[in-house]
Amino acid sequence: MSQQVSSPPQVSAPPTPSCLETVVPKQREFSWKVASNLFVSFKYAWCGITYAFQSQRNFRIHVGVCAIAIALSLFLQLKPVEIAVIAVTSGLVLALELLNTAIESIVDLTVKQTYHELAKIAKDCAAGAVLVSALVALLVAAMLLLPPLYVLIVSVI
């Protein structure tokens, strides 16, 4: 009795960098619209920022807290490098909040109102990234702002 041995299924090799151009078109043909110039790109970026500000309570809170931190650092006349550190950490929080909003939108677009474990992971991790950056920004601001603020308060009392 002869046994028929089936050959293993052919697995196509992953695309190598040299053939990526044929897989990913350069012209982004799947995009509904592509910004025609730099000015239009800025306009769409501003639309994203205003959307996040209007729709996301956390983004508004972060904008307010970051503005207070930067204003305080200027008022207390911190060193330029210290102001820069506060500005960078504040900017990181706001940028991650925008990415969080983008990920939420993509997840909602993909799964709509159905529950999916991967949707939960994506949203929870994006929210976690914002939380980590906010905690670090708070720590940095406290370390740089509290000592001169304390000196100012003691000198006034």
Ligand SMILES: Nc1ncnc2c1ncn2[C@@H]1O[C@H](COP(=O)(O)OP(=O)(O)OP(=O)(O)O)[C@@H](O)[C@H]1O
């Ligand atoms: N489609 C889904 N499938 C599974 N879990 C979901 C889904 N949508 C939301 N969730 C869960 O509900 C939580 C809250 O969802 P939401 O869309 O409000 O995100 P969020 O990050 O809390 O929003 P925000 O940043 O505006 O506070 C998510 O973190 C996730 O755990």
